[in-house]
Amino acid sequence: MIKPHGGRLINRYVKTGSVAPLRGLPRVRLSEVALSDLYNIADGTFSPLTGFMRGPELGDVINRNKVNGVPWTIPVVLDADKAAVNGLKKGKSIALEGDDGKVVARMELEDIYTHKKDEYALKVFGTRDRRHPGVNLAYEMKEYLLGGKVHVFRKQDNVKNYLSPLEVRKIITDKGYKSVAGFQTRNVLHRAHEYLQRCALEHVDGLFLQPIIGWKKKGDFTADAIIKAYREFISDYYPGNRVVFGTLKTAMRYAGPKEAVFHAIIRKNFGCTHFIVGRDHAGVGGYYGKYEAHDIFDKIGDVGINILKFKEPLYCKKCDLVVTEKTCGHGPEYHQEISGTLVRKIIKNGHQPKHKIFRPEVYKILLKEFKRKHLFY
Numbered sequence: 001m002i003k004p005h006g007g008r009l010i011n012r013y014v015k016t017g018s019v020a021p022l023r024g025l026p027r028v029r030l031s032e033v034a035l036s037d038l039y040n041i042a043d044g045t046f047s048p049l050t051g052f053m054r055g056p057e058l059g060d061v062i063n064r065n066k067v068n069g070v071p072w073t074i075p076v077v078l079d080a081d082k083a084a085v086n087g088l089k090k091g092k093s094i095a096l097e098g099d100d101g102k103v104v105a106r107m108e109l110e111d112i113y114t115h116k117k118d119e120y121a122l123k124v125f126g127t128r129d130r131r132h133p134g135v136n137l138a139y140e141m142k143e144y145l146l147g148g149k150v151h152v153f154r155k156q157d158n159v160k161n162y163l164s165p166l167e168v169r170k171i172i173t174d175k176g177y178k179s180v181a182g183f184q185t186r187n188v189l190h191r192a193h194e195y196l197q198r199c200a201l202e203h204v205d206g207l208f209l210q211p212i213i214g215w216k217k218k219g220d221f222t223a224d225a226i227i228k229a230y231r232e233f234i235s236d237y238y239p240g241n242r243v244v245f246g247t248l249k250t251a252m253r254y255a256g257p258k259e260a261v262f263h264a265i266i267r268k269n270f271g272c273t274h275f276i277v278g279r280d281h282a283g284v285g286g287y288y289g290k291y292e293a294h295d296i297f298d299k300i301g302d303v304g305i306n307i308l309k310f311k312e313p314l315y316c317k318k319c320d321l322v323v324t325e326k327t328c329g330h331g332p333e334y335h336q337e338i339s340g341t342l343v344r345k346i347i348k349n350g351h352q353p354k355h356k357i358f359r360p361e362v363y364k365i366l367l368k369e370f371k372r373k374h375l376f377y
C-alpha cells in the first residue's frame with residue numbers, strides 16, 4: 001500500500017471528552033470553504049497538514065511549492081474579519097464554529113496575519129483578474145488569516161457518498177488491488193472521461209472515481225447531478241469489482257496546474273498509486289495552457305504518485321472512435337471536441353448532446369431526476 005503524503009495518515013479527530021473545556025474560548029465562525037477543509041485536515045485527506053497554514057507555511061507553499069519539506073501547491077487557510085480577530089492572542093486556543101453556530105473544533109492559535117490577496121492571487125492563480133472564479137473567491141475572503149493545529153470533535157454530516165481515506169485504503173486492501181488510478185472531476189461524465197477511465201483501467205487493478213462536490217462556480221453541474229449520473233453509469237457499464245466511488249468535499253479553486261498537483265496528493269492519501277491528468281486539468285477560461293498541468297509535475301519534484309498524462313480525447317469522424325492526437329492520424333477537420341464546457345452549454349440550451357460525445361443513457365438519467373435548471377449551480 002502506498003504511503004500517505006509526508007509518510008503517515010493524519011487524524012485530527014478527538015473524542016469530545018478529551019478536548020480541553022471550550023467554554024469561554026473566543027469563537028471564530030468558519031466559511032463554507034474553510035469548514036469543508038477543516039474536515040479534510042481531520043480525516044487525513046490533506047496529510048501531512050495538521051491545521052490551517054501559518055504565515056511562514058503559506059509563504060513556503062506559494063513561493064516554493066512545499067509544506068513540511070514535501071511538495072504542496074494550494075493554500076489551506078482560515079480567514080477571519082477584524083471584529084473576530086480583535087482580542088485573539090497567539091498561543092491561546094480558540095473555538096471554531098460552523099454556520100449553524102455549533103462548535104466543531106478547537107484550534108491552537110499559532111499565527112494571526114494579514115491576508116495579502118494580491119500576492120496570493122498572483123502566485124496561486126497566476127493572475128489577479130477577478131473574472132477568474134478562484135481569484136474572485138480569494139478576494140472575497142476576509143482580511144486576516146489564522147494559523148494553527150486543529151482538534152476536531154464533530155464529524156461532518158450529510159455528505160453524500162463520502163468515504164474517508166482510511167475507508168478507501170481498506171477497500172483497496174480488501175479487494176487486493178496492487179495499483180489504483182484516481183480520477184478527479186467536477187463534471188457529469190462524458191465520452192472523453194470514459195475514454196480516460198477505460199485507458200487507465202487497462203493499466204491498473206482499480207479505479208477510484210472521486211468527483212469534487214464542494215464550492216463551485218455558477219454554471220457548473222450540481223453535486224446531486226454528478227453523483228446520480230456516476231452511480232448509475234458505474235452500475236450499468238463498469239466492472240463493479242474494479243471501481244470505487246466516493247465524493248470529495250472541497251472547493252474547486254480553478255488553479256490549473258497547481259491544483260492538479262493538489263488533486264494528485266489528495267488521491268495519494270486515499271491510497272491511489274496513479275492519478276489521471278488530462279487536458280487543462282482544473283483550468284477555467286483560457287488562463288492555463290492545455291498541458292501546463294502535465295508539465296508542472298516535471299518541475300515540482302517527486303510527488304510520490306504516478307501521473308498518467310493523457311492528451312485531449314476527441315471524437316474522430318473517420319476513425320468513428322474517441323481518439324487522441326497520439327492514436328489518430330487524421331486532421332482537425334475530422335475531430336469533434338468533447339468537453340464539460342461544451343456539454344453543459346448544449347444541455348443548458350435545451351438540447352441533447354450527440355451520442356458520440358455524451359451517452360444518451362446519462363442524459364436520460366439527468367432529465368428524469370432533475371429539471372434542467374436544477375442541473376447547474
Ligand SMILES: [Zn+2]
Pocket residue numbers: 316317318319320323328329330334
Ligand atoms: Zn481518426
